[in-house]
Amino acid sequence: MIPETPVDAGPLGRDEVRRRLSGQSSAEDVPIAASPMHVLRFLAAVLRARTAVEVGTGSGESALWLLSGMVPDGVLTSIDVDPTAQRRARAALADAGVPAGRTRLIAGVATEVLPRLTEGGYDLVSVSTATTEHARYLQLGVRLLRQGGVIVFAGVRATPAHRDLFRAVEEDEGLVPIGLPVGPGLLAVAKTA
Numbered sequence: 001m002i003p004e005t006p007v008d009a010g011p012l013g014r015d016e017v018r019r020r021l022s023g024q025s026s027a028e029d030v031p032i033a034a035s036p037m038h039v040l041r042f043l044a045a046v047l048r049a050r051t052a053v054e055v056g057t058g059s060g061e062s063a064l065w066l067l068s069g070m071v072p073d074g075v076l077t078s079i080d081v082d083p084t085a086q087r088r089a090r091a092a093l094a095d096a097g098v099p100a101g102r103t104r105l106i107a108g109v110a111t112e113v114l115p116r117l118t119e120g121g122y123d124l125v126s127v128s129t130a131t132t133e134h135a136r137y138l139q140l141g142v143r144l145l146r147q148g149g150v151i152v153f154a155g156v157r158a159t160p161a162h163r164d165l166f167r168a169v170e171e172d173e174g175l176v177p178i179g180l181p182v183g184p185g186l187l188a189v190a191k192t193a
C-alpha cells in the first residue's frame, strides 16, 4: 500500500477543492499550503512530461504523484538502491492501477545508473534521497534534461549542508532555480540552455 496522501486529497487535491467550494471546509481563508507531492505533480503537468526520472522510489508515493501529472502514456524511470523497497513500490503502483508499462524501476546506486540514461532524453528529474551528493546529482540530472526541463530536489534548504548544490546552481548561467518552502523544502531548477 502507498501510505500517504491519495492523489485527490490534501491542499488543492480535487477533494480539497470540492470541500472548499461547497463550504464544507472551514479553511477558506487559510493560504493554500501545497505539499511536495503536489509540486511534483504540478511540475510534471506543466512540463507535459512524457519521460521523467526519479531518484529514490521508496514506497512509490512520489512515483504515483509524478505519474498523475505526466501525459497519460508518459513513462517514469525510478531508481532505488533498495530492491525490497522497489518490489513493494511495484506492487503498490499496480494496486493503484498504474499499468506496468508506465514505470521502469531500476534497482541500483543512482550515481551509477544516471550516467547510463539517455542524455537530453527527459523532461523532469526528481531527487528525493537524503544525500550529501546533491551537487553530483545536479550534474548527472541536468545532463539528462532536455532544454526547458526541470530537476527538483526534496529536503533542500539554504543551509551550509547544501552549500555545494547552491554554488553549483549559481555557477551555471543556463540554470534558473527556485526554492519552495513546502514540506522539508524543495529546490527546483530549470535548464534553459
Ligand SMILES: C[S@@+](CC[C@H](N)C(=O)[O-])C[C@H]1O[C@@H](n2cnc3c(N)ncnc32)[C@H](O)[C@@H]1O
Pocket: 055, 056, 057, 058, 059, 060, 061, 062, 063, 079, 080, 081, 082, 085, 108, 109, 110, 111, 128, 129, 130
Ligand atoms: C526518502 S526515500 C524516498 C521516498 C519516495 N520518494 C516515496 O515517495 O516514498 C529515499 C529513498 O532513496 C533510496 N536511496 C538512498 N540512497 C540511494 C542511492 N544512492 N541510490 C538510489 N537510491 C537511494 C532509499 O533506499 C530510499 O528508498
